[in-house]
Amino acid sequence: MQRKTTQREAIVQVLEEASDPLTPNEIQEESNSLRPGIGIATVYRAVKALVEDGWLTTVEIPGEPNRYERADKPHHHHFHCRSCGKVYDVEGCPGNIKQLTPKGFTTESHELTLKGICAECSTTNGVNPG
Amino acid sequence: MQRKTTQREAIVQVLEEASDPLTPNEIQEESNSLRPGIGIATVYRAVKALVEDGWLTTVEIPGEPNRYERADKPHHHHFHCRSCGKVYDVEGCPGNIKQLTPKGFTTESHELTLKGICAECSTTNGVNPG
DNA sequence: GACGCAATGATAATTCATTATCACTAAGCC
DNA sequence: GGCTTAGTGATAATGAATTATCATTGCGTC
Missing domain, CATH: 3.30.1490.190 (Ferric-uptake regulator, C-terminal dimerisarion domain)
Structure with a gap:
Protein backbone atom coordinates (compact mmCIF):
# COMPACT_ATOMS: atom_id res chain seq x y z
CA MET A 1 0.00 0.00 0.00
CA GLN A 2 1.06 3.63 -0.52
CA ARG A 3 2.54 5.02 2.65
CA LYS A 4 2.58 8.63 3.72
CA THR A 5 6.16 9.71 4.36
CA THR A 6 7.62 13.00 5.48
CA GLN A 7 9.85 12.99 2.39
CA ARG A 8 6.95 12.75 -0.03
CA GLU A 9 5.00 15.36 1.91
CA ALA A 10 7.90 17.80 1.61
CA ILE A 11 8.28 17.14 -2.13
CA VAL A 12 4.58 17.64 -2.77
CA GLN A 13 4.54 20.84 -0.74
CA VAL A 14 7.47 22.25 -2.69
CA LEU A 15 5.76 21.55 -5.99
CA GLU A 16 2.46 22.82 -4.67
CA GLU A 17 3.96 26.19 -3.83
CA ALA A 18 6.33 26.49 -6.82
CA SER A 19 5.46 29.26 -9.24
CA ASP A 20 7.78 27.91 -11.92
CA PRO A 21 8.78 24.45 -13.12
CA LEU A 22 11.56 22.79 -11.13
CA THR A 23 14.27 20.28 -11.97
CA PRO A 24 14.72 17.20 -9.76
CA ASN A 25 17.80 18.86 -8.28
CA GLU A 26 15.86 22.02 -7.47
CA ILE A 27 13.09 19.94 -5.95
CA GLN A 28 15.63 18.11 -3.84
CA GLU A 29 17.23 21.32 -2.59
CA GLU A 30 13.97 22.96 -1.66
CA SER A 31 12.51 19.83 -0.13
CA ASN A 32 15.59 19.49 2.04
CA SER A 33 14.93 22.88 3.59
CA LEU A 34 11.61 21.49 4.78
CA ARG A 35 12.82 18.03 5.67
CA PRO A 36 16.60 17.56 5.49
CA GLY A 37 18.15 14.39 4.13
CA ILE A 38 15.96 13.65 1.12
CA GLY A 39 17.96 11.81 -1.52
CA ILE A 40 17.82 12.43 -5.25
CA ALA A 41 16.50 8.93 -5.87
CA THR A 42 13.51 9.65 -3.66
CA VAL A 43 12.81 12.83 -5.64
CA TYR A 44 12.89 10.93 -8.92
CA ARG A 45 10.62 8.24 -7.50
CA ALA A 46 8.11 10.77 -6.17
CA VAL A 47 8.13 12.83 -9.37
CA LYS A 48 7.62 9.76 -11.50
CA ALA A 49 4.64 8.70 -9.44
CA LEU A 50 3.13 12.18 -9.48
CA VAL A 51 3.48 12.42 -13.27
CA GLU A 52 1.77 9.06 -13.61
CA ASP A 53 -1.00 10.27 -11.32
CA GLY A 54 -1.46 13.22 -13.66
CA TRP A 55 -0.76 15.73 -10.90
CA LEU A 56 2.54 16.85 -12.45
CA THR A 57 3.44 17.82 -16.01
CA THR A 58 6.86 17.54 -17.61
CA VAL A 59 8.37 20.74 -18.98
CA GLU A 60 11.07 20.03 -21.53
CA ILE A 61 13.54 22.73 -22.44
CA PRO A 62 16.16 21.91 -25.08
CA GLY A 63 19.55 21.27 -23.57
CA GLU A 64 18.12 21.31 -20.06
CA PRO A 65 17.08 18.57 -17.68
CA ASN A 66 13.35 18.03 -17.40
CA ARG A 67 11.38 20.24 -15.09
CA TYR A 68 8.07 19.55 -13.42
CA GLU A 69 5.09 21.67 -12.53
CA ARG A 70 1.51 21.11 -11.42
CA ALA A 71 -0.69 19.91 -14.24
CA ASP A 72 -3.66 22.06 -13.25
CA LYS A 73 -2.14 25.30 -14.50
CA PRO A 74 -3.85 26.99 -17.47
CA HIS A 75 -2.19 26.82 -20.89
CA MET B 1 45.72 24.78 -42.53
CA GLN B 2 42.19 23.72 -43.45
CA ARG B 3 42.27 20.92 -46.01
CA LYS B 4 39.62 20.00 -48.50
CA THR B 5 38.58 16.39 -48.00
CA THR B 6 36.04 14.23 -49.76
CA GLN B 7 34.40 13.55 -46.39
CA ARG B 8 33.82 17.20 -45.62
CA GLU B 9 32.62 17.83 -49.15
CA ALA B 10 30.02 15.11 -48.79
CA ILE B 11 28.86 16.41 -45.43
CA VAL B 12 28.54 19.97 -46.72
CA GLN B 13 26.66 18.80 -49.78
CA VAL B 14 24.19 16.84 -47.66
CA LEU B 15 23.49 19.87 -45.49
CA GLU B 16 23.34 22.14 -48.50
CA GLU B 17 20.58 20.08 -50.05
CA ALA B 18 18.72 19.20 -46.85
CA SER B 19 15.24 20.72 -46.60
CA ASP B 20 14.96 19.93 -42.91
CA PRO B 21 17.37 19.90 -39.95
CA LEU B 22 19.41 16.72 -39.58
CA THR B 23 20.93 14.90 -36.62
CA PRO B 24 24.60 13.87 -36.74
CA ASN B 25 23.46 10.30 -37.36
CA GLU B 26 21.27 11.36 -40.27
CA ILE B 27 24.11 13.43 -41.67
CA GLN B 28 26.40 10.43 -41.40
CA GLU B 29 23.96 8.12 -43.17
CA GLU B 30 23.30 10.50 -46.03
CA SER B 31 26.93 11.47 -46.40
CA ASN B 32 27.85 7.83 -46.64
CA SER B 33 25.65 7.39 -49.68
CA LEU B 34 27.78 10.02 -51.40
CA ARG B 35 31.12 8.92 -49.98
CA PRO B 36 31.02 5.65 -48.02
CA GLY B 37 33.02 5.18 -44.85
CA ILE B 38 32.56 8.50 -43.09
CA GLY B 39 32.74 8.02 -39.33
CA ILE B 40 30.52 9.65 -36.77
CA ALA B 41 33.48 11.48 -35.23
CA THR B 42 34.17 13.16 -38.56
CA VAL B 43 30.56 14.28 -38.77
CA TYR B 44 30.73 15.80 -35.29
CA ARG B 45 33.99 17.54 -36.12
CA ALA B 46 32.67 18.96 -39.39
CA VAL B 47 29.40 20.09 -37.84
CA LYS B 48 31.18 21.78 -34.97
CA ALA B 49 33.42 23.68 -37.36
CA LEU B 50 30.51 24.70 -39.57
CA VAL B 51 28.53 25.98 -36.60
CA GLU B 52 31.55 27.99 -35.48
CA ASP B 53 31.84 29.38 -39.01
CA GLY B 54 28.22 30.48 -38.73
CA TRP B 55 27.19 28.43 -41.74
CA LEU B 56 25.11 26.01 -39.66
CA THR B 57 22.53 26.62 -36.94
CA THR B 58 21.66 24.27 -34.12
CA VAL B 59 18.05 23.16 -33.85
CA GLU B 60 17.22 21.90 -30.39
CA ILE B 61 14.13 19.81 -29.82
CA PRO B 62 13.40 18.64 -26.28
CA GLY B 63 14.22 15.02 -25.75
CA GLU B 64 15.92 14.80 -29.13
CA PRO B 65 19.54 15.00 -30.20
CA ASN B 66 20.56 18.28 -31.73
CA ARG B 67 19.89 18.85 -35.39
CA TYR B 68 21.65 21.18 -37.78
CA GLU B 69 20.53 23.26 -40.74
CA ARG B 70 21.95 26.05 -42.87
CA ALA B 71 21.98 29.36 -41.05
CA ASP B 72 20.87 31.38 -44.09
CA LYS B 73 17.28 30.21 -43.94
CA PRO B 74 14.64 32.85 -43.15
CA HIS B 75 13.08 32.86 -39.68
C1' DG C 1 57.04 11.22 -56.03
C1' DA C 2 58.28 12.24 -51.11
C1' DC C 3 57.26 14.60 -46.94
C1' DG C 4 54.85 16.89 -43.02
C1' DC C 5 50.94 17.28 -40.72
C1' DA C 6 45.83 17.99 -40.72
C1' DA C 7 42.09 14.88 -41.12
C1' DT C 8 40.07 10.55 -40.50
C1' DG C 9 37.88 6.37 -38.32
C1' DA C 10 37.37 3.00 -34.74
C1' DT C 11 36.63 3.01 -30.32
C1' DA C 12 37.49 4.28 -25.53
C1' DA C 13 36.31 7.84 -22.50
C1' DT C 14 33.45 11.35 -20.77
C1' DT C 15 29.39 13.63 -19.26
C1' DC C 16 24.98 14.07 -17.98
C1' DA C 17 20.37 12.58 -16.41
C1' DT C 18 18.03 8.85 -14.86
C1' DT C 19 17.33 4.09 -12.93
C1' DA C 20 18.61 -0.08 -10.26
C1' DT C 21 20.52 -2.13 -6.20
C1' DC C 22 20.43 -3.20 -1.48
C1' DA C 23 20.98 -2.65 3.36
C1' DC C 24 18.58 0.09 6.51
C1' DT C 25 14.50 2.88 8.25
C1' DA C 26 10.05 3.79 9.58
C1' DA C 27 4.70 3.85 8.45
C1' DG C 28 0.70 1.44 9.37
C1' DC C 29 -1.47 -2.58 11.43
C1' DC C 30 -1.80 -5.86 15.19
C1' DG D 1 5.68 -1.99 21.65
C1' DG D 2 6.59 -5.49 17.88
C1' DC D 3 6.05 -6.94 12.86
C1' DT D 4 5.84 -6.55 8.02
C1' DT D 5 7.22 -4.47 4.15
C1' DA D 6 7.03 -0.14 1.42
C1' DG D 7 10.03 3.65 1.35
C1' DT D 8 14.47 5.67 1.70
C1' DG D 9 19.36 7.05 0.72
C1' DA D 10 24.00 6.26 -0.89
C1' DT D 11 25.91 4.83 -4.71
C1' DA D 12 26.66 1.77 -8.64
C1' DA D 13 24.85 1.06 -13.07
C1' DT D 14 22.79 2.41 -17.22
C1' DG D 15 21.86 4.86 -21.57
C1' DA D 16 22.63 8.20 -24.91
C1' DA D 17 25.05 11.99 -26.98
C1' DT D 18 29.29 13.91 -27.56
C1' DT D 19 34.42 14.21 -27.19
C1' DA D 20 39.21 12.42 -26.80
C1' DT D 21 42.69 9.25 -28.25
C1' DC D 22 45.85 7.54 -31.47
C1' DA D 23 47.48 4.89 -35.27
C1' DT D 24 46.71 5.49 -40.03
C1' DT D 25 45.45 8.05 -44.31
C1' DG D 26 45.87 11.33 -47.79
C1' DC D 27 45.94 16.61 -49.01
C1' DG D 28 48.92 20.19 -50.32
C1' DT D 29 53.54 21.67 -51.01
C1' DC D 30 58.13 21.17 -52.54
Whole structure:
Protein backbone atom coordinates (compact mmCIF):
# COMPACT_ATOMS: atom_id res chain seq x y z
CA MET A 1 0.00 0.00 0.00
CA GLN A 2 1.06 3.63 -0.52
CA ARG A 3 2.54 5.02 2.65
CA LYS A 4 2.58 8.63 3.72
CA THR A 5 6.16 9.71 4.36
CA THR A 6 7.62 13.00 5.48
CA GLN A 7 9.85 12.99 2.39
CA ARG A 8 6.95 12.75 -0.03
CA GLU A 9 5.00 15.36 1.91
CA ALA A 10 7.90 17.80 1.61
CA ILE A 11 8.28 17.14 -2.13
CA VAL A 12 4.58 17.64 -2.77
CA GLN A 13 4.54 20.84 -0.74
CA VAL A 14 7.47 22.25 -2.69
CA LEU A 15 5.76 21.55 -5.99
CA GLU A 16 2.46 22.82 -4.67
CA GLU A 17 3.96 26.19 -3.83
CA ALA A 18 6.33 26.49 -6.82
CA SER A 19 5.46 29.26 -9.24
CA ASP A 20 7.78 27.91 -11.92
CA PRO A 21 8.78 24.45 -13.12
CA LEU A 22 11.56 22.79 -11.13
CA THR A 23 14.27 20.28 -11.97
CA PRO A 24 14.72 17.20 -9.76
CA ASN A 25 17.80 18.86 -8.28
CA GLU A 26 15.86 22.02 -7.47
CA ILE A 27 13.09 19.94 -5.95
CA GLN A 28 15.63 18.11 -3.84
CA GLU A 29 17.23 21.32 -2.59
CA GLU A 30 13.97 22.96 -1.66
CA SER A 31 12.51 19.83 -0.13
CA ASN A 32 15.59 19.49 2.04
CA SER A 33 14.93 22.88 3.59
CA LEU A 34 11.61 21.49 4.78
CA ARG A 35 12.82 18.03 5.67
CA PRO A 36 16.60 17.56 5.49
CA GLY A 37 18.15 14.39 4.13
CA ILE A 38 15.96 13.65 1.12
CA GLY A 39 17.96 11.81 -1.52
CA ILE A 40 17.82 12.43 -5.25
CA ALA A 41 16.50 8.93 -5.87
CA THR A 42 13.51 9.65 -3.66
CA VAL A 43 12.81 12.83 -5.64
CA TYR A 44 12.89 10.93 -8.92
CA ARG A 45 10.62 8.24 -7.50
CA ALA A 46 8.11 10.77 -6.17
CA VAL A 47 8.13 12.83 -9.37
CA LYS A 48 7.62 9.76 -11.50
CA ALA A 49 4.64 8.70 -9.44
CA LEU A 50 3.13 12.18 -9.48
CA VAL A 51 3.48 12.42 -13.27
CA GLU A 52 1.77 9.06 -13.61
CA ASP A 53 -1.00 10.27 -11.32
CA GLY A 54 -1.46 13.22 -13.66
CA TRP A 55 -0.76 15.73 -10.90
CA LEU A 56 2.54 16.85 -12.45
CA THR A 57 3.44 17.82 -16.01
CA THR A 58 6.86 17.54 -17.61
CA VAL A 59 8.37 20.74 -18.98
CA GLU A 60 11.07 20.03 -21.53
CA ILE A 61 13.54 22.73 -22.44
CA PRO A 62 16.16 21.91 -25.08
CA GLY A 63 19.55 21.27 -23.57
CA GLU A 64 18.12 21.31 -20.06
CA PRO A 65 17.08 18.57 -17.68
CA ASN A 66 13.35 18.03 -17.40
CA ARG A 67 11.38 20.24 -15.09
CA TYR A 68 8.07 19.55 -13.42
CA GLU A 69 5.09 21.67 -12.53
CA ARG A 70 1.51 21.11 -11.42
CA ALA A 71 -0.69 19.91 -14.24
CA ASP A 72 -3.66 22.06 -13.25
CA LYS A 73 -2.14 25.30 -14.50
CA PRO A 74 -3.85 26.99 -17.47
CA HIS A 75 -2.19 26.82 -20.89
CA HIS A 76 1.01 28.83 -20.81
CA HIS A 77 4.58 28.85 -22.04
CA HIS A 78 8.08 29.30 -20.65
CA PHE A 79 10.96 31.71 -20.52
CA HIS A 80 14.49 30.38 -20.27
CA CYS A 81 17.11 32.78 -18.92
CA ARG A 82 20.44 32.26 -20.62
CA SER A 83 22.25 33.88 -17.70
CA CYS A 84 21.00 32.03 -14.63
CA GLY A 85 19.42 29.11 -16.47
CA LYS A 86 16.12 29.43 -14.62
CA VAL A 87 12.85 28.67 -16.35
CA TYR A 88 9.82 30.89 -15.70
CA ASP A 89 6.19 30.51 -16.57
CA VAL A 90 4.91 32.96 -19.17
CA GLU A 91 1.19 33.69 -19.30
CA GLY A 92 -0.70 33.65 -22.54
CA CYS A 93 -0.13 32.26 -26.00
CA PRO A 94 0.01 33.80 -29.48
CA GLY A 95 -3.05 31.70 -30.24
CA ASN A 96 -2.73 31.43 -34.00
CA ILE A 97 -0.26 28.60 -33.82
CA LYS A 98 -2.12 25.92 -35.67
CA GLN A 99 -2.40 27.98 -38.83
CA LEU A 100 1.31 27.38 -39.29
CA THR A 101 0.69 23.64 -39.65
CA PRO A 102 1.83 22.41 -43.06
CA LYS A 103 -0.68 20.78 -45.40
CA GLY A 104 -1.36 17.18 -44.48
CA PHE A 105 0.16 17.54 -41.02
CA THR A 106 -1.79 17.33 -37.76
CA THR A 107 -0.72 19.54 -34.86
CA GLU A 108 -1.65 18.12 -31.50
CA SER A 109 0.28 20.44 -29.22
CA HIS A 110 2.95 23.06 -29.27
CA GLU A 111 5.76 24.35 -27.14
CA LEU A 112 6.96 27.91 -27.15
CA THR A 113 10.10 28.91 -25.29
CA LEU A 114 11.26 32.49 -25.01
CA LYS A 115 14.96 32.91 -24.47
CA GLY A 116 16.78 35.89 -23.04
CA ILE A 117 17.53 37.53 -19.73
CA CYS A 118 15.20 37.42 -16.74
CA ALA A 119 14.34 40.41 -14.59
CA GLU A 120 16.57 39.32 -11.76
CA CYS A 121 19.62 38.97 -14.00
CA SER A 122 18.83 42.26 -15.76
CA THR A 123 19.11 44.20 -12.53
CA THR A 124 22.28 42.39 -11.53
CA ASN A 125 25.44 43.67 -13.08
CA GLY A 126 27.76 41.27 -14.86
CA VAL A 127 25.25 40.43 -17.52
CA ASN A 128 24.69 42.44 -20.63
CA PRO A 129 20.98 42.16 -21.52
CA GLY A 130 21.54 43.45 -25.03
CA MET B 1 45.72 24.78 -42.53
CA GLN B 2 42.19 23.72 -43.45
CA ARG B 3 42.27 20.92 -46.01
CA LYS B 4 39.62 20.00 -48.50
CA THR B 5 38.58 16.39 -48.00
CA THR B 6 36.04 14.23 -49.76
CA GLN B 7 34.40 13.55 -46.39
CA ARG B 8 33.82 17.20 -45.62
CA GLU B 9 32.62 17.83 -49.15
CA ALA B 10 30.02 15.11 -48.79
CA ILE B 11 28.86 16.41 -45.43
CA VAL B 12 28.54 19.97 -46.72
CA GLN B 13 26.66 18.80 -49.78
CA VAL B 14 24.19 16.84 -47.66
CA LEU B 15 23.49 19.87 -45.49
CA GLU B 16 23.34 22.14 -48.50
CA GLU B 17 20.58 20.08 -50.05
CA ALA B 18 18.72 19.20 -46.85
CA SER B 19 15.24 20.72 -46.60
CA ASP B 20 14.96 19.93 -42.91
CA PRO B 21 17.37 19.90 -39.95
CA LEU B 22 19.41 16.72 -39.58
CA THR B 23 20.93 14.90 -36.62
CA PRO B 24 24.60 13.87 -36.74
CA ASN B 25 23.46 10.30 -37.36
CA GLU B 26 21.27 11.36 -40.27
CA ILE B 27 24.11 13.43 -41.67
CA GLN B 28 26.40 10.43 -41.40
CA GLU B 29 23.96 8.12 -43.17
CA GLU B 30 23.30 10.50 -46.03
CA SER B 31 26.93 11.47 -46.40
CA ASN B 32 27.85 7.83 -46.64
CA SER B 33 25.65 7.39 -49.68
CA LEU B 34 27.78 10.02 -51.40
CA ARG B 35 31.12 8.92 -49.98
CA PRO B 36 31.02 5.65 -48.02
CA GLY B 37 33.02 5.18 -44.85
CA ILE B 38 32.56 8.50 -43.09
CA GLY B 39 32.74 8.02 -39.33
CA ILE B 40 30.52 9.65 -36.77
CA ALA B 41 33.48 11.48 -35.23
CA THR B 42 34.17 13.16 -38.56
CA VAL B 43 30.56 14.28 -38.77
CA TYR B 44 30.73 15.80 -35.29
CA ARG B 45 33.99 17.54 -36.12
CA ALA B 46 32.67 18.96 -39.39
CA VAL B 47 29.40 20.09 -37.84
CA LYS B 48 31.18 21.78 -34.97
CA ALA B 49 33.42 23.68 -37.36
CA LEU B 50 30.51 24.70 -39.57
CA VAL B 51 28.53 25.98 -36.60
CA GLU B 52 31.55 27.99 -35.48
CA ASP B 53 31.84 29.38 -39.01
CA GLY B 54 28.22 30.48 -38.73
CA TRP B 55 27.19 28.43 -41.74
CA LEU B 56 25.11 26.01 -39.66
CA THR B 57 22.53 26.62 -36.94
CA THR B 58 21.66 24.27 -34.12
CA VAL B 59 18.05 23.16 -33.85
CA GLU B 60 17.22 21.90 -30.39
CA ILE B 61 14.13 19.81 -29.82
CA PRO B 62 13.40 18.64 -26.28
CA GLY B 63 14.22 15.02 -25.75
CA GLU B 64 15.92 14.80 -29.13
CA PRO B 65 19.54 15.00 -30.20
CA ASN B 66 20.56 18.28 -31.73
CA ARG B 67 19.89 18.85 -35.39
CA TYR B 68 21.65 21.18 -37.78
CA GLU B 69 20.53 23.26 -40.74
CA ARG B 70 21.95 26.05 -42.87
CA ALA B 71 21.98 29.36 -41.05
CA ASP B 72 20.87 31.38 -44.09
CA LYS B 73 17.28 30.21 -43.94
CA PRO B 74 14.64 32.85 -43.15
CA HIS B 75 13.08 32.86 -39.68
CA HIS B 76 10.96 29.76 -39.26
CA HIS B 77 9.98 27.09 -36.77
CA HIS B 78 9.79 23.33 -36.56
CA PHE B 79 7.37 20.45 -36.51
CA HIS B 80 8.24 17.30 -34.59
CA CYS B 81 6.39 14.16 -35.62
CA ARG B 82 5.68 11.95 -32.64
CA SER B 83 5.31 8.92 -34.88
CA CYS B 84 8.46 8.87 -37.01
CA GLY B 85 10.44 11.36 -34.93
CA LYS B 86 11.39 13.48 -37.92
CA VAL B 87 11.69 17.24 -37.62
CA TYR B 88 10.36 19.46 -40.40
CA ASP B 89 10.76 23.13 -41.11
CA VAL B 90 7.58 25.17 -40.72
CA GLU B 91 7.31 28.49 -42.53
CA GLY B 92 6.12 31.58 -40.77
CA CYS B 93 5.77 32.70 -37.18
CA PRO B 94 2.85 33.93 -35.08
CA GLY B 95 4.78 37.19 -34.88
CA ASN B 96 3.39 38.59 -31.65
CA ILE B 97 5.69 36.56 -29.50
CA LYS B 98 7.52 39.30 -27.69
CA GLN B 99 4.37 40.76 -26.21
CA LEU B 100 4.29 37.70 -23.98
CA THR B 101 7.56 38.77 -22.35
CA PRO B 102 7.07 39.38 -18.62
CA LYS B 103 7.81 42.79 -17.18
CA GLY B 104 11.54 43.33 -16.65
CA PHE B 105 12.51 40.41 -18.86
CA THR B 106 14.32 40.70 -22.19
CA THR B 107 13.45 38.27 -24.95
CA GLU B 108 16.28 37.73 -27.40
CA SER B 109 14.92 34.81 -29.37
CA HIS B 110 12.21 32.21 -29.27
CA GLU B 111 11.65 28.65 -30.31
CA LEU B 112 8.32 27.25 -31.34
CA THR B 113 7.88 23.55 -31.87
CA LEU B 114 4.66 22.04 -33.18
CA LYS B 115 4.09 18.44 -32.21
CA GLY B 116 1.83 15.94 -33.89
CA ILE B 117 1.75 13.68 -36.93
CA CYS B 118 3.43 14.50 -40.22
CA ALA B 119 1.83 14.06 -43.63
CA GLU B 120 3.76 10.94 -44.41
CA CYS B 121 2.73 9.21 -41.20
CA SER B 122 -0.87 10.38 -41.63
CA THR B 123 -1.21 8.55 -44.93
CA THR B 124 0.46 5.43 -43.55
CA ASN B 125 -1.79 3.15 -41.59
CA GLY B 126 -0.75 2.06 -38.13
CA VAL B 127 -0.85 5.55 -36.74
CA ASN B 128 -3.93 7.29 -35.45
CA PRO B 129 -3.57 11.00 -36.22
CA GLY B 130 -6.32 11.93 -33.78
C1' DG C 1 57.04 11.22 -56.03
C1' DA C 2 58.28 12.24 -51.11
C1' DC C 3 57.26 14.60 -46.94
C1' DG C 4 54.85 16.89 -43.02
C1' DC C 5 50.94 17.28 -40.72
C1' DA C 6 45.83 17.99 -40.72
C1' DA C 7 42.09 14.88 -41.12
C1' DT C 8 40.07 10.55 -40.50
C1' DG C 9 37.88 6.37 -38.32
C1' DA C 10 37.37 3.00 -34.74
C1' DT C 11 36.63 3.01 -30.32
C1' DA C 12 37.49 4.28 -25.53
C1' DA C 13 36.31 7.84 -22.50
C1' DT C 14 33.45 11.35 -20.77
C1' DT C 15 29.39 13.63 -19.26
C1' DC C 16 24.98 14.07 -17.98
C1' DA C 17 20.37 12.58 -16.41
C1' DT C 18 18.03 8.85 -14.86
C1' DT C 19 17.33 4.09 -12.93
C1' DA C 20 18.61 -0.08 -10.26
C1' DT C 21 20.52 -2.13 -6.20
C1' DC C 22 20.43 -3.20 -1.48
C1' DA C 23 20.98 -2.65 3.36
C1' DC C 24 18.58 0.09 6.51
C1' DT C 25 14.50 2.88 8.25
C1' DA C 26 10.05 3.79 9.58
C1' DA C 27 4.70 3.85 8.45
C1' DG C 28 0.70 1.44 9.37
C1' DC C 29 -1.47 -2.58 11.43
C1' DC C 30 -1.80 -5.86 15.19
C1' DG D 1 5.68 -1.99 21.65
C1' DG D 2 6.59 -5.49 17.88
C1' DC D 3 6.05 -6.94 12.86
C1' DT D 4 5.84 -6.55 8.02
C1' DT D 5 7.22 -4.47 4.15
C1' DA D 6 7.03 -0.14 1.42
C1' DG D 7 10.03 3.65 1.35
C1' DT D 8 14.47 5.67 1.70
C1' DG D 9 19.36 7.05 0.72
C1' DA D 10 24.00 6.26 -0.89
C1' DT D 11 25.91 4.83 -4.71
C1' DA D 12 26.66 1.77 -8.64
C1' DA D 13 24.85 1.06 -13.07
C1' DT D 14 22.79 2.41 -17.22
C1' DG D 15 21.86 4.86 -21.57
C1' DA D 16 22.63 8.20 -24.91
C1' DA D 17 25.05 11.99 -26.98
C1' DT D 18 29.29 13.91 -27.56
C1' DT D 19 34.42 14.21 -27.19
C1' DA D 20 39.21 12.42 -26.80
C1' DT D 21 42.69 9.25 -28.25
C1' DC D 22 45.85 7.54 -31.47
C1' DA D 23 47.48 4.89 -35.27
C1' DT D 24 46.71 5.49 -40.03
C1' DT D 25 45.45 8.05 -44.31
C1' DG D 26 45.87 11.33 -47.79
C1' DC D 27 45.94 16.61 -49.01
C1' DG D 28 48.92 20.19 -50.32
C1' DT D 29 53.54 21.67 -51.01
C1' DC D 30 58.13 21.17 -52.54
